Amino acid sequence: MATGDDFEGLVLEGVTSFDREELGRGAYGRVYAVKYCGATFAAKEIHSILVEGVGQVQMQRTVHSFLRECRQCSMLRHPNIIQFLGVYYPTLAGVQGIRLPVMVMEMMANSLTTVVDKYENIPLHIKFSIVHDVSLGLYYLHNHNPPIVHRDLSPNNILLTVRFVAKISDLGVAKVIKADSKKTLTRAPGTADFMPPEGLSTNPRYGPSLDVFSFAGIVLHTFNQQWPSPSDQTKLDPIANRVVAFTEVERRQQYLDKLTEEVEDLRPLVEECLEYNPIKRPTMATVCERIQMGKEFYMKLYSDDIISLHKDLKIHKVEIEGLCCEVEQLKNDLDGRDLELNHLRSENEHLRQQLFCQRPIAGPSLLPALTSGRYHIGWTRLANLPAPMYDPYVTIQDKKIYVTGGTSPEDNAFDQVYIYDINVDQWDRIPPSGQCGSIPQIIGGKLAVIGGHLPESKLDTNKVSTFDEASEAWISYYPDLLSARSRPGVVTHLEYVIVTGGAKSDSKPIVQDNSDSKSIVQDESKPIVQDDIEVLNWIENCNWRKVSINLPVPMYAFTPTICDDYLLVVGYTGADVKRYKNSFKILISDIIKLMEPCQPEAKDTRTKWIPMADTTYLHAAPVRNFPTPMVVGGEDQNGTTTREIEIYDSGTNSWRNLTALSSARSSVAAVAVGSNNALVVIGGYTEGDSIDNALDSSLDTVEQGKAEYVFTN
Structure with a gap:
């Protein structure tokens, strides 16, 4: 029988098997995983039932047939044909003391049958890519010298990578068709649902067109995601009272009708491939060309290739795992801070009681005047506004102040926005x-x-x-x-x-x-x-x-x-x-x-x-972002503006004077700035008896005040 010497250059050394868990099973062998040079491959061995209990001659024939398949696969090089790596001989004794060869091939993720059953609504561009890959693989086999007919093309023998690249496998029953062959061929051993009539006849004669017929079944199975079992071959004609034969197209009519509008152009091609007469079927060269047109159209609609999608998926999975860890850590932090929050609430309540009772509290915050002293605010001038503003609106972020609002009649641009940078003491217009x-x-x-x-x-x-x-x-x-x-x-x-x-x-x-x-x-x-x-x-x-x-x-x-x-x-x-x-x-x-x-x-x-309680003055401006209600400036009933800054005392439900502005003004915009609670007073007007007075007396001055508590005897 054949040995490693008969197979020079194809015998692999150093192949190790895993637990020999079965990955798949075909007509002539089972498949399991092996490791070679650090990578994982698929290994196909001869079914023991084919060599056990048979004579020495029969066993040698079976082994020789298996090695012929290996030799044939070793001569095929195409991205859509399963890649043959070599053979190895397991160290364990074989049958009757003879070591049996094992074929080593590239590892694939799934068969087309598994993918179609596993995933619902496979995108059209992936379906087109799969059938186009299969057509390219068949085109290569049929164009081989001499041509090779697969004879068992079915979804079970089409394997897919994790990126859905399709490859034709199980070439153990493939047949080399020589051009001058006059002999009647053996009956094709393929799956009956995908076989043409000539492959199932008693004395068959067939060629590459046999695979073209099977390819039509692959298209229907892929796009409908349903196994295309044909109907009966004949029916009884009640009018003529005789049996009438169905055409192969009619036997698969229900699956042709299920093709969606998006792939309606495929229907004529599938019907041509299902022709009873092999001569009328298109060649795989023609099939490839027509399938490719549909693939290119749908690939334009889905610009992201499957590799990019898988990369994005991996990145998102890592991000999600990281976020889950962060969420878990935050939960732990929140649980650990319950006691701290309760303690802070107690301190806050204590401070509130001190404030209501007007007890002295140390610190720079602006608080109500005390009986033993009062607050003094030292005022400093900041850069003037670009234009006077009598009724400004303000917000603050970090050390930047943003102002909008009414300007003087000379600058009638009410949609202007000004920005002030505390670090450079400068106003700019955006x-x-x-x-x-x-x-x-x-x-x-x-x-x-x-x-x-x-x-x-x-x-x-x-x-x-x-x-x-x-x-x-x-x-x-x-x-x-x-x-x-x-x-x-x-x-x-x-x-x-x-x-x-x-x-x-x-x-x-x-x-x-x-x-x-x-x-x-x-x-x-x-x-x-x-x-x-x-x-x-x-x-x-x-x-x-x-x-x-x-x-x-x-x-x-x-x-x-x-x-x-x-x-x-x-x-x-x-x-x-x-x-x-x-x-x-x-x-x-x-x-x-x-x-x-x-x-x-x-x-x-x-x-x-x-x-x-009502505030003392009209047009008093609330201080933004301050923990205690406070108002600045305003005017009395006669339109006379004031310098007073008032704070609300919840204990007496009244507004009390805290300190004074450097100058009287009304309708000012006041904000608490920074951690030191410095008070910034922006714009306003000095005479508010009427809107004309407000416009004429609007201010462009900006002042900052810092509080200092002064004790009195």
Whole structure:
């Protein structure tokens, strides 16, 4: 029998098998995994049933036949034909003391049968790629010299890599067809559902067209993801009362009808491959060309190749695993901080009690004046605003201050945005936002302006524009408000942005025809003052949602702030009567938990608001981001401005004087800056008896105050 010497150059040394767990089984052998040179391969051995209990001559014939398959596979080189590596002889004794050869091939992930059953709705571009790979492999075999007919082409003998590259395997029953062969061939041993009539006849004669017929079954199986079992070969014709034979196309009609519209162009090709007469079937060269056209079309729709998708999947899996570890660590950290949070809550309550009782507390914070002394604030001038501003709006991030708002008549640009850098003590102007009367706010670390009206048409807007520092332009990054509003109250709390009130014109724009061009002007009707509340969760980046509670009264041109878990509003402008001294507060948690689709207003929608004492002065500006309610400046009933800074005493429900500004001003924008709680006072006006006085006396000065406690005897 054949030995390693008969197979010079193909015998492998150093092959080791694993636990010989079976990977697959064919008609003439079983497959298991082996390792060679550090890599894993598939090994195919002869079924023991074929060599056990037979004579020496029969066993040698079987071994010689197996080695002929190995020799034939060793001469084939194509990316869509399973790659033969060599043979090896296991160290264990074989049958009757004879060592049996084992074929070593490349390892594949799955068969086409397994993949079709395992995955639902395989993408069309992958299906086209699979059948195109099979057609290329058959084209190579048929173009071999002499041609090779596979004879057993079925989904079980088409193997796929993890990247869904298809390769033809199990060439043990392949037949070399010589051009001058006149002999009747043996009956093809292939799968009956995929075999043509000539391969199943008693005295068959066939050629490469046998595989073309089987390929049609591969196409139907791949695209329908269903095994294409043909119907009976004959039927009884009740009219002629005789048996009528079905064509091969008719036997598979139900599977042809299941081809979707996207692959309807494949149907004529499949029907040609199923022709009864082998001569009428197309060659694999023609099949390859027609399959490739469909593949190229769908590959353009799916530009990402399967390798990139697998790489992305691996990256995402690593990222997800990392995030899961982080989440678990955060859970552990949160569990470990429960005691610490309880301790901090106790300390906070203790400090609150000290504050209410007016006990001295050390530190730089701005607190109520004490009986034994009072706070003195040392004021320093910062760089002036680029233009006077009588009613500015401000927000702060780190050591940068952003300001928008009303300017003097000489600088009639109400959509300008100014930025101040504390490190260089300098104001700069960034591109206009295109929204006059909008409110600046830091959302998710980005500067945004909310609401206002459009400069030319004067129409109110619901736009939320975000400044992109890279392009130095305003973009739509967060969703727009549910309703247009100008000069609303805006405040942020954790991941929430709260927008309240604002004014909206109750008139429609009037189009005037000025001969050559038309212009849009706004009717001078009184605006509608709103009282609804909208909330955005910017982390989820979902849409704005209204809450089922409204402001205590309609408001606009006011500045809300967060103080000790409460939303605080001071002063407002009603639809009929202007009031500027009232103040209210509500728990932030009551706002958040009432986020739901807006319901018809009920009688108790404002009952959760807590009335506070009226401030002493009109137009007093709340201090943003300060733990205790505080207001700055304002004016009395006669329009005389004040220098006073007042703080709210919850114990007596009253506003008490804390200290004074360096100069009197009203409608200022005040913010707490940095960890030292330095107070920055921006713009405002000195005479507020009328809007003309406010415009004429608007300020461009910016002052910073730092508190120092002074004891008195």
